[in-house]
Amino acid sequence: MAVEVSVIATSSLGDRSYLASDGQVAIVVDPQRDIDRVLYLAGVKGVRITHVVETHVHNDYVSGGLELARVTGARYLVAAADEVGFERTPVSDGDQVAVSDGMRLRVIGTPGHTFHHLSYVLDEATDGGWQPAGVFTGGSLLFGTTGRTDLLGEQHAHDLAHRQHASARRLADLLPDGAQVWPTHGFGSFCSASQADAPDSTIGREKAKNPVLRLAADQFVTETLADLDAYPAYYAHMGVANTAGPAPVDLTPVSRADAAELRERIAAGQWVVDLRHRKAYAASHLAGTVSLGLDGPMSTWLGWLIDWGTPITLLADTPEQVADAQRELVRIGIDRPAAHATGGVEQWTDEPGQVRELPMADFPALAAAQAGNAPAGLPAPDVVLDVRMTNEWKAGHIAGAVHVPLPDLPTRLTDLPPGTVWVHCGSGYRATAAASLLANAGRRAVVINDKFDQAETAGVAMAHQA
Numbered sequence: 001m002a003v004e005v006s007v008i009a010t011s012s013l014g015d016r017s018y019l020a021s022d023g024q025v026a027i028v029v030d031p032q033r034d035i036d037r038v039l040y041l042a043g044v045k046g047v048r049i050t051h052v053v054e055t056h057v058h059n060d061y062v063s064g065g066l067e068l069a070r071v072t073g074a075r076y077l078v079a080a081a082d083e084v085g086f087e088r089t090p091v092s093d094g095d096q097v098a099v100s101d102g103m104r105l106r107v108i109g110t111p112g113h114t115f116h117h118l119s120y121v122l123d124e125a126t127d128g129g130w131q132p133a134g135v136f137t138g139g140s141l142l143f144g145t146t147g148r149t150d151l152l153g154e155q156h157a158h159d160l161a162h163r164q165h166a167s168a169r170r171l172a173d174l175l176p177d178g179a180q181v182w183p184t185h186g187f188g189s190f191c192s193a194s195q196a197d198a199p200d201s202t203i204g205r206e207k208a209k210n211p212v213l214r215l216a217a218d219q220f221v222t223e224t225l226a227d228l229d230a231y232p233a234y235y236a237h238m239g240v241a242n243t244a245g246p247a248p249v250d251l252t253p254v255s256r257a258d259a260a261e262l263r264e265r266i267a268a269g270q271w272v273v274d275l276r277h278r279k280a281y282a283a284s285h286l287a288g289t290v291s292l293g294l295d296g297p298m299s300t301w302l303g304w305l306i307d308w309g310t311p312i313t314l315l316a317d318t319p320e321q322v323a324d325a326q327r328e329l330v331r332i333g334i335d336r337p338a339a340h341a342t343g344g345v346e347q348w349t350d351e352p353g354q355v356r357e358l359p360m361a362d363f364p365a366l367a368a369a370q371a372g373n374a375p376a377g378l379p380a381p382d383v384v385l386d387v388r389m390t391n392e393w394k395a396g397h398i399a400g401a402v403h404v405p406l407p408d409l410p411t412r413l414t415d416l417p418p419g420t421v422w423v424h425c426g427s428g429y430r431a432t433a434a435a436s437l438l439a440n441a442g443r444r445a446v447v448i449n450d451k452f453d454q455a456e457t458a459g460v461a462m463a464h465q466a
Contacts, residue, residue: 003103003124003133005182006045008037012297012328013061014188014195018136020122021047022102028052028068029120029136030184033249033331035064035071051099053077053091055138055184056117057084059151059235060191062246062333077105081116086245091118101125110171112164113139113147113191115156119171121179134180135203141168142186144197146212148228151191151235157228161221168212177204188297190231193224229391230407234303234332241333249330251323257313257339259350262286265313270338271306273298275316275325278432282358282447284345286315291358291436294321296429299328304407305433311338318342358435362450366422367459378446382419387434388426388452398424399461406430413441424448424455 008017010032018029019041026047031038042049049072052065056079066086069076077097080090091097093109106121119137123130139147146168149160179202186196197209207213212220257265266272266288274281274289275298281291290305292298294316306312312329314337316322322340329337341348345355365375366384374380384398387406397403404412406425421438425431428449435445456462 003122004045005122005134005180006041008032008041009187010061010331011188012299013331014186014190014192014297015061015184016182016187017184018182019045019047019049020103021045022100022124023047025050025100025103027099027103027105027122028065028074029182030055030058030138031064031068033062033064033067033246034251034327035068038064038068039071048072049074051075051077051097051105053105053120053136054079055119055136055140056114057082057239057242059114059238060185060189060232061331062238063242064246066245067248077107079116079118082243084243084245093118104130108135108171108174110137110140110167112149112160112167113185114152115160117167119167121175132175132179134182135171135175137171137181137183139183139185139191140164141171141181141206141210141212142183142192142196143181143199143201144206144209145186145192145194146210146224147185147191148193148231149224150228151231157225158221161224162217164224165212165217165220168206168210172203172207172213175203177202177207179203181206190229190235190300193228227391229389230405232300232304233407234308237308237333246333247335250336251326251330253319253323253340254326254337255339257341259348261339262313262341262348263351263354265311265338270311270313271302272313272315273302273325274436275314275321278428278447278449279360281432281436282360282449285356285358285436286345286348287354287356288440289315289436290440291432293429293432294324294328298325299332299334301406301430301433302329303332303334305410313338314340315348316340316342317344356439358432358439359446360428360449361422361446363424363448363455363458363460366424366448366455369422370460379420379444381422381446383417383421385416385421385423385434386425387423387430392426392452396462396464398455399463406434409434409437413438413443416443420444420446422446422448424450424452426452
């Protein structure tokens with residue numbers, strides 16, 4: 001049987017893991033912490049996992065590699081140069097790993113995203129000998145971009161960017177144009193310098209499209225470093241956890257909170273997170289809660305916004321949604337929420353005064369309001385707040401708007417001018433989270449639940465970067 005590579009996508013974090021098999025045995029690359037997904041896929045395919053490999057010590061999620069290797073008895077391949085607190089099979093540039101009669105791995109040193117980053121060429125046996133099917137590139141060569149080089153500190157970013165350029169060139173020189181490229185990052189992860197420009201790719205396509213293979217080293221370094229935006233604060237905890245050796249996950253249900261306990265947790269300044277869709281939240285929610293719906297990258301924004309270690313309580317319509325949220329959170333090292341509640345707002349409080357609404361509007365409504373014709377029931381805006389990231393703001397923004405990226409908002413609430421705040425992002429997800437924080441601080445807020453690319457056509461005056 002020919003070698004088959006299956007993608008295990010974690011869209012909420014923008015990453016991919018892989019299971020490569022020959023029909024009998026399998027290799028798993030960069031597994032997420034909830035390894036039951038991997039074990040299920042291996043079971044469906046009827047293959048035995050014999051090797052688990054890490055391309056690097058991850059900064060954007062807690063790895064499941066150590067636990068997956070433990071429960072399957074697989075060899076756990078980790079860069080020899082990385083100092084870790086657990087037993088593993090150390091590998092280095094130039095090593096070859098025999099997996100089966102039909103598969104082998106070649107280890108290629110590709111520093112850049114991290115100092116000791118490795119890529120793994122997957123060779124398959126043919127009648128004419130070994131042929132490269134593709135390469136697992138982790139955070140090195142991505143689809144139309146590369147992994148960012150500043151996660152280990154700004155002082156290393158320039159050096160690592162030069163190494164990233166050399167590593168990508170090495171892969172392109174080493175492999176044929178038809179070889180597949182299988183990266184871990186690039187699908188929404190902040191570990192990427194920019195986002196993937198295609199759903200799949202080959203070495204040949206990357207030669208034609210990827211700036212790292214089209215630009216000279218100095219130009220690549222300058223452009224890459226100039227375009228980097230902020231990355232989640234919780235990344236500071238991921239490498240530490242992965243180096244020490246993550247503990248197994250516990251996804252069993254957490255305790256249920258009644259109305260009195262929810263009130264106490266909110267009063268204590270803990271995070272009580274409403275996982276419902278933002279429209280449901282806007283219609284009716286418990287005062288003091290924060291909107292981070294499961295329909296978006298909840299764990300990324302929650303992990304970025306909270307003070308690490310703050311107790312978190314989850315609110316949802318169903319227990320299944322709470323379970324989904326727990327799965328999302330363990331991937332970034334938030335192992336056990338403090339409590340949960342389900343069923344709806346009427347079950348979360350015994351005080352009618354604790355139920356709140358959040359006005360929603362769109363960009364045509366903003367244009368009308370700015371012209372002095374605010375739609376009925378909506379207060380006129382004193383402040384237009386843009387909570388997108390800095391690169392989004394630089395690409396174009398509303399004239400006269402105040403810019404505070406969502407991750408900065410909890411510590412900059414007092415910086416905002418007084419009055420009613422109309423808040424927007426790129427779609428409405430982040431804006432609703434921001435508006436809930438504003439309302440919790442006593443501010444009057446309106447969510448612009450609309451796509452930002454509709455603002456100008458709606459008649460909102462824009463300011464573009466010179």
